[in-house]
Amino acid sequence: MRIMIAAAGSRGDVAPYTGLGAELRRAGHDVALAATGTFAPLARDAGLEFRSLPADTRVQGEVTGKRDLIRTAAAFITELGQGFADAVAQGTDLLLLSATTAPLGWHLTEATGTPSLGVYLQPTAPTGDFPPVVTGSRSLGRLANRATGRFALRMADRVYTQAAAQLRHRLALPPASPSEVRRRQERANWPILHGFSTILVPRPSDWRPGLDVVGNWWPRHDPADRLPAALKDFLAAGPRPVLVGFGSMASGHGERLSELAVHALRRAGLRGILQAGSAGLAADGDDVLTVGDVPHTLLFPRLAAVVHHGGAGTSAAALRAGVPAVTVPVAADQPFWAGRLAALGAATDPIPFRSLTAERLAARLHQAVKHQSHSRAAARASQHMATENGARQTLETIHRLTDT
Numbered sequence: 001m002r003i004m005i006a007a008a009g010s011r012g013d014v015a016p017y018t019g020l021g022a023e024l025r026r027a028g029h030d031v032a033l034a035a036t037g038t039f040a041p042l043a044r045d046a047g048l049e050f051r052s053l054p055a056d057t058r059v060q061g062e063v064t065g066k067r068d069l070i071r072t073a074a075a076f077i078t079e080l081g082q083g084f085a086d087a088v089a090q091g092t093d094l095l096l097l098s099a100t101t102a103p104l105g106w107h108l109t110e111a112t113g114t115p116s117l118g119v120y121l122q123p124t125a126p127t128g129d130f131p132p133v134v135t136g137s138r139s140l141g142r143l144a145n146r147a148t149g150r151f152a153l154r155m156a157d158r159v160y161t162q163a164a165a166q167l168r169h170r171l172a173l174p175p176a177s178p179s180e181v182r183r184r185q186e187r188a189n190w191p192i193l194h195g196f197s198t199i200l201v202p203r204p205s206d207w208r209p210g211l212d213v214v215g216n217w218w219p220r221h222d223p224a225d226r227l228p229a230a231l232k233d234f235l236a237a238g239p240r241p242v243l244v245g246f247g248s249m250a251s252g253h254g255e256r257l258s259e260l261a262v263h264a265l266r267r268a269g270l271r272g273i274l275q276a277g278s279a280g281l282a283a284d285g286d287d288v289l290t291v292g293d294v295p296h297t298l299l300f301p302r303l304a305a306v307v308h309h310g311g312a313g314t315s316a317a318a319l320r321a322g323v324p325a326v327t328v329p330v331a332a333d334q335p336f337w338a339g340r341l342a343a344l345g346a347a348t349d350p351i352p353f354r355s356l357t358a359e360r361l362a363a364r365l366h367q368a369v370k371h372q373s374h375s376r377a378a379a380r381a382s383q384h385m386a387t388e389n390g391a392r393q394t395l396e397t398i399h400r401l402t403d404t
Contacts, residue, residue, distance in 0.1 A: 001402065004092045005119065006034040006101040008053065008080055010248040012313040013100065014039045015219035016121060016195060018046040020096075022220045023391035024398070034087040034101075036080075046220040051087040054079050074159045077104070081163035084108065085170060094402060099124055103160045104167060106181050111171035117401065118192030119394065121312050122333050125192075125211055126150050127204035136335035146206075154179060191401065193394055196312060197319070199384040200340045214397075215388030216316050221295045231273070231299070234289045238271055240304035241289075242365060245275030249309045249330040249353075254280030257356075261307070262288055264361035270304065270369060296321070305368045307361070310334035310350065315341055322382035324374035326364040328353050345377030 005021055007014045014035050021031040025047055032049035033039070043050040077100075084104050088095065095116035097105040102118055109116045122133050126149025128142030134152060139145060157178040164178045189210035194201070195217040203213045227235075235241070244261045258274060258281045265272040265288065272288045274281040282290045296314070300306060300321035308314040310329035315337040318325045325347040327338035341347035348364040368374050 002030045002032070002091050002093045003096060003398075004032045004034055004051065004088065004094070005096040005098075006053070006084070006087070006105060007098040008035060008076075008100045009098075011039070011042075012247060012311045013098065013121065015042060016217040016313060017096075017098070017119070018042050018048065018220040020119065020195070020217040020391050020394060021048045022046045023395060027395055032087075032090070032092075034084075042219075045222070051090055052083070053087060054083040074162060077159055078163040078166065080104065081167045084167065088112065088114065094398065103157070103178055103182065104163060106185055107164060107167050107171060107173060110181075111173055115402065116190075117398065118190065119217075120192055120194050121196065122336075123194060123196075123201055123204075124153070124156075125204075125207055126153065127206055129204045129206070130336070133333040133336040136329070136331075153182065157182060191397070193390075193397060195390050195394075197316060197381075197385050197388055199319070199344065199381045200316070200337070212397075214393040215390035216320070216385065217390045217394070218297070218317075218320075219295075219313070221297060225295055225298060227294065227298050228291070231289065231291055231294065234271075234273070235302050238287075240302060241271035241273050242305045242307060242369070243273045243275060243299065243303050244281065244307040245277050245314075246279045246281070246309045246328070246330070247311050247314060248278045249311075249334075251278040251280075254282065257281055258283050260356065260358045260361065263358040264365060267358065267362035268365040268369070270365060273299075273303075305365065305374075307365070309353075310336075310338035310341075312337055316385075319344075319346055319378060319381045320385050322375070322379040324348075324368040324378050326351070326361065326368050328356055328361075344381055345373060346381050347374065 003024055005017045007017050021033055025031045032051050033043040034051040034053050037052050040050045081104050088108050092114055095105050095114055096119045097116055099120040099122060105116055126146045128145050131140055131145045132149050132152035160178040191210045194213045197215055198213050257279055262283045274283055274290045276292055296317035300317055300323050303323050305324050306318045307326045310327040325341055327347050327350045329335040329338040329350050330353040338350035342349050348367050351360050
């Protein structure tokens with residue numbers, strides 16, 4: 001069967017699908033990953049066909065408010081939609097759609113009859129258990145959580161208005177608003193698998209049928225991969241260090257964050273590894289090392305703690321390694337995951353990015369490393385995650401739905 005996984009966003013929004021795709025390929029399927037061009041190497045290293053989607057995830061100019069954010073997102077989605085039909089037309093028997101690409105993929109399913117399945121990295125369906133993950137707000141009570149969840153979906157629909165109209169016109173489909181198409185999918189109990197652990201988000205009991213939590217899809221990495229020699233030497237030279245990294249966030253803040261991180265590490269009496277990331281973190285010294293991209297699976301189990309932005313992938317990787325975290329959420333769904341880690345006891349209370357200081361970071365680091373309760377909570381979560389196999393469960397669902 002020819003399966004196309006469509007994903008869009010930053011590296012954390014795409015990389016997990018390389019592991020899922022590799023599992024499907026091992027099961028005998030032909031798998032393509034459709035994403036923006038920067039992710040071609042990720043797909044090909046995983047042995048997947050790559051299909052390029054237009055659009056650039058890099059923000060042009062300054063985004064200063066919610067209106068700017070919506071306008072920028074709408075422009076990105078509209079450009080993305082231009083190449084979606086072309087990618088599917090290259091040969092597709094089943095579409096696996098991320099939360100970002102699903103509102104485009106539904107139109108392709110309608111026009112071509114190609115079946116589809118949601119493969120989401122975040123929970124998007126309204127529930128009384130928590131407010132929408134993108135709002136970063138605290139629980140408002142069950143009724144208000146559900147109401148704000150429905151409102152968040154309507155706001156997301158607005159982002160797809162122009163893209164959906166253009167795509168439906170190209171596909172010779174009758175006009176239909178994104179809200180109308182989404183509600184049609186919900187009434188049909190369109191299946192969505194969620195690639196995160198039930199230890200972080202148990203399946204809400206008020207979700208409709210067809211929504212399931214299956215466990216993480218882990219980015220594929222080559223078993224032959226090894227840590228760089230300089231990093232191995234640094235790890236062996238003293239006590240377990242702390243990793244500080246902000247992934248694709250905090251661009252333009254590198255110098256300030258680097259100085260702040262080193263000051264906090266030394267204040268807490270800890271060795272540190274700075275992961276450059278988009279922020280461009282960098283520092284030199286006997287007690288600190290700067291690294292680029294390193295597989296989490298190789299590095300995280302050898303750390304005392306991880307300081308990160310609360311992205312879904314990094315949050316899960318730290319838990320999988322049984323390592324406590326200090327989270328500094330910046331935007332989007334990061335406060336949600338940071339709050340979930342803290343509620344488990346596997347992380348300290350989050351430090352909002354705007355409130356980050358060396359003193360606050362040092363205090364949280366001391367708490368995370370010296371208080372064994374956080375390490376014990378992370379270890380318990382790791383044991384739970386070891387019982388889950390998101391890729392395998394997804395494969396079983398695909399075979400059940402397609403009778404293959």
